[in-house]
Amino acid sequence: MSLTDRIAEIEEEISSTKYNKVTQHHIGKLKAKLAQLREQVVAQSSGPKGSGYGVRKAGDATVAIVGLPSVGKSTLLNSVTAAESETAAYAFTTLDVIPGVLQYRQARIQMLDLPGLIAGAARGAGRGREVLSVIRAADLVLHLVDASEPASRVILQELEDAGLRLDGRRPNGAIARTSRGGIEIISTVSQELEEEAIKAVAREYGVVNAQIVLREQFNLDLLVDLLAGTRVYPPSLTVLTKIDLASKTQLAQARELCPNAIEIAPPTGQGLDALRDAIYERLDFISVFMKPQGQSADLEEPLVVRRGTTVTEICNALHRDFLRKFRYALVWGDSAKFPGQTVGLAHVVADGDLVSIITHR
Ligand SMILES: Nc1nc2c(ncn2[C@@H]2O[C@H](COP(=O)(O)OP(=O)(O)OP(=O)(O)O)[C@@H](O)[C@H]2O)c(=O)[nH]1
Numbered sequence: 001m002s003l004t005d006r007i008a009e010i011e012e013e014i015s016s017t018k019y020n021k022v023t024q025h026h027i028g029k030l031k032a033k034l035a036q037l038r039e040q041v042v043a044q045s046s047g048p049k050g051s052g053y054g055v056r057k058a059g060d061a062t063v064a065i066v067g068l069p070s071v072g073k074s075t076l077l078n079s080v081t082a083a084e085s086e087t088a089a090y091a092f093t094t095l096d097v098i099p100g101v102l103q104y105r106q107a108r109i110q111m112l113d114l115p116g117l118i119a120g121a122a123r124g125a126g127r128g129r130e131v132l133s134v135i136r137a138a139d140l141v142l143h144l145v146d147a148s149e150p151a152s153r154v155i156l157q158e159l160e161d162a163g164l165r166l167d168g169r170r171p172n173g174a175i176a177r178t179s180r181g182g183i184e185i186i187s188t189v190s191q192e193l194e195e196e197a198i199k200a201v202a203r204e205y206g207v208v209n210a211q212i213v214l215r216e217q218f219n220l221d222l223l224v225d226l227l228a229g230t231r232v233y234p235p236s237l238t239v240l241t242k243i244d245l246a247s248k249t250q251l252a253q254a255r256e257l258c259p260n261a262i263e264i265a266p267p268t269g270q271g272l273d274a275l276r277d278a279i280y281e282r283l284d285f286i287s288v289f290m291k292p293q294g295q296s297a298d299l300e301e302p303l304v305v306r307r308g309t310t311v312t313e314i315c316n317a318l319h320r321d322f323l324r325k326f327r328y329a330l331v332w333g334d335s336a337k338f339p340g341q342t343v344g345l346a347h348v349v350a351d352g353d354l355v356s357i358i359t360h361r
């Protein structure tokens, strides 16, 4: 039996088994198996190095444009960057990853136009697996939905199956392997899952001896995510496009399917300013001002970085010599305990900070 068939069989068994305290254990094992089979599919597709899409990350952040064929992904890329990605009125116009750069408020944002995703992509339909691996590496996912033909479930399901948890967060728990003693479950809150079910799922993942610490209510899916450890949690924005084409009824339908979406029509320019703003906000950029050693601060042109950036990353963004010759940094602003605090490479900067890197001569 092929992997795809086994996946289909397990999906079928899960959906036909009623979930309750008695079946929890069994369903848990099935879900763990399913997750592992899906990972095998992805692993098989990676093949020899050089196959797949070799996209180099560039700029201050990377945004993946995701959607069904023909929703208008390439049209959007062309309208917010200088890229010229082919567009056409038929599906699968784009077969490669086409990068473009969106320059906005001192940030250089790499936008990736991707081939359309279709149902079954996570199992390898189209070039689904390769496209999904590019999406996994993105800092933000732009989910494009055609307002004149709204359908969003297909894509969201494919992303979910590929281990992408849009706007999600890591489950609050940990697995510490031990050398003996079997599996011990330590939970800080009362769990709806039976201990035996939790252990059964863990065993599916080859856990024999371990302390499993759960710091929130877990369900089977969260538990599998915790054990798999390979999930990614990118932020996302939903975008309704072609709103110039959509009838009143279609638009109403689209809005119901995708509440809070940004509405655009790239050929008329409608909504593009709002979209650029939203991308910038969602990427959580901050500004850091640099004060070159022994000179006055540059308050004109800040360095734009993502929230959570460390002094190491700032050094890298400036010039490779900074890291090699680094002695310490001085920081003024919200991340400093007092003005001019001396910090090391691991220090995390805050919006509006003034930073001076002190190097060996
Ligand atoms: N009226 C209108 N037409 C649009 C809009 N966006 C895209 N189109 C048209 O829709 C068709 C498909 O657009 P593409 O940008 O090629 O779509 P895609 O998502 O890149 O398609 P694939 O690469 O095949 O997955 C083209 O004929 C575009 O001109 C829009 O906002 N309004």
Ligand SMILES: [Mg+2]
Binding pocket: 073, 074, 075, 086, 087, 093, 094, 113, 114, 115
């Ligand atoms: Mg395209």
